[in-house]
Amino acid sequence: MNTAFRFIYLLLVTALLTASCTSQTPATPTLIDIENAVEVLPTEIKDPITVPSETPTEVQKEVLVISTNTPVPTSTDLPAIIGTPLPEKSDVITASNYASLKKVGQWGRGSIEGVAFSPDGKSFIAASGLGWSIYNRDNLEQPPQWVGFNEPILFSGIKFSMDGKIVRLDPIHDEKVWLKRFPSGETPDSVSGTIWREQKGTSDYSALTVQSPDGIKVFKSRVEFGYFEDIFSEEKTIREMFDANNNLLYSFRDDIPYVTYSDRNGPEGCDLSVFSPCGNALMSLATAPVKVLFSDDGKTLSILYSIHGYGWGSREFSYIRIYDSANGDLIGAVGGFTKPVQDFDYAPDGKYLLVGFVDGSLSLWDISNNSSAFGARHMNSPINRIEYSPDSKYLFIQRGDELEVRLTENGSLVSRYNAAQFAISSFRSVLALGDDEGNIQIRDIDSGKGIRSIKAHEDMIYSLAFSEDGLYLASSGRDCNIKLWDMETGKLLHYFEETVVDAYDIEAPSRIFSTYLEFVPKKNMLIGFGSWGTVVNWNVNSGATNYLIQSNALTYYNGMMTLKPHFPEYFSVDETNNKFYINEVGFDLSTGSESGTYQPPSNPPNGCAPVGPQSLDKQLLFTIGYDAHLGQICILNALTMELLSTFDTPWGGWPYLSPDGKQLIVTAGGSTVYVYQIAR
Structure with a gap:
């Protein structure tokens, strides 16, 4: 990912750093400690994905894992085109064929925005901005019927008419009220005299x-x-x-x-x-x-x-x-x-509550028994991160503490893991997963089989990074330790040197959290970013600090003066130009010396961001639109910044290009993936 793309992306997507720690300095591990930390995982995974029939009042710590040699459809694969093969012979997207770019897939139904019972109590719906799922209460074992809207809708509430024929979607502010026929989702001609269930x-x-x-x-x-x-x-x-x-x-x-x-x-x-x-x-x-x-x-x-x-x-x-x-x-x-x-x-009888959760699940809650009578998840939780495998075979989608692994050929779910962080090896088909208890799992991506488990940290994993050759894995955790692991043996090689700063200059020094790690190829360096905008560069072989950059507090935050000091939150590495950026300020990657501020292209077209992924021929730039092009993806000439074309996407999601250059995906509404390829 080039620096400008990552920088603007980070400016648009705020990462919430959730952390807690202990102030004790950890003891140096003994050989016995290191041996006890490594556990070889079983070759077979016995815990399949299941849709719980009961949704608890508080979420349980349940590891959701599925691994099969042949992907099977699950309840989360029901939306639209998921599981349907995409065109097999898609061409690389280039300047000569971009006009044939076509939407070929929609993976996901969106996040739940509203739920409602029909007045007769025989059915209920869970609605997103893209459509609604209709559940037949007499046959809840069957998957719901999905009805997509003809255009995306932002709404704050949902209500049935008393006759059950019309559904009203109320606006968030003072925008248009949307009316839809039930169950078809079509727009009615007239609703005069309609009485609402409210x-x-x-x-x-x-x-x-x-x-x-x-x-x-x-x-x-x-x-x-x-x-x-x-x-x-x-x-x-x-x-x-x-x-x-x-x-x-x-x-x-x-x-x-x-x-x-x-x-x-x-x-x-x-x-x-x-x-x-x-x-x-x-x-x-x-x-x-x-x-x-x-x-x-x-x-x-x-x-x-x-x-x-x-x-x-x-x-x-x-x-x-x-x-x-x-x-x-x-x-x-x-x-x-x-x-x-x-x-x-x-429910109309007053005995049940229909509850839609932020994570895309819903529950039919029995009030008298204070328990769930039915639970399902056919909608999606918001996407935090998306990344392709180096061979473009898989798409990794992080949603909260869950990681989905999907085939790019049809969007079908291969695996789902409980993971707070993940890293993909560029050298081999290996995936590292870090959870909120400090454990690291190493798995084969193709089979999903476990290779080994490492008790790496005493608390949540904050970041994972593979070395370029895939031989080493760096990890950081809420316990304030940063460690280097040998991937052949799973053994701990060494700790990286601690970093202590007095961020507020109040004689209160503190060790920092490192929430982002990245190996610098061919330089024997690991670079990290964390608490109070602090950047540290370490020697990989020894773990010693090469240099430290401590950021100053911002005078303004989000355009306003701030009473509580805030620090830079955005960091990116530009390997091509041997630079990294803290917010817009650039630094030399080798020495840490300041090297000026980021300068975006001077002549981007109005309403199109100046950065985004480039086609493999370096002729095209795919960017997010705004203002006049809000809700669109702009295709620019990467050399002249001329606007070549646009296409519509719901709410203007961010574009990603597969490493082989054949597939462009856009996140729609923060939870759904739209897939674009060259149509033959």
């Missing part, structure tokens, strides 16, 4: 009001602002129930969670968790009701909580609580910070 209420920035279906109760919530020392917050959520005459019936008595600074950001370094000259930056944030529904019979009340003020699109910290509406007693809960909820709806 409850009366109002909402604004900090308050929400909902009336029960029989009109005798009114739920009200608000966020009060002030300084609340006991919870170290400036926010407090008030929830109350009133009668129709506005007389207070009761206040809700259950304590609701607050999202702390560490929940949102994690510690900054190993020995210094966080620092700010202004305590306001570290305040806990209140979770508050963002959606409230009474059951149709009025007996129960369910509330979806999320961080106040984060908007509909943010559900990173969200959960549902179920109450007895007569007295406000808490009778159930679904989801949590480790299993956040996107949306929910009541």
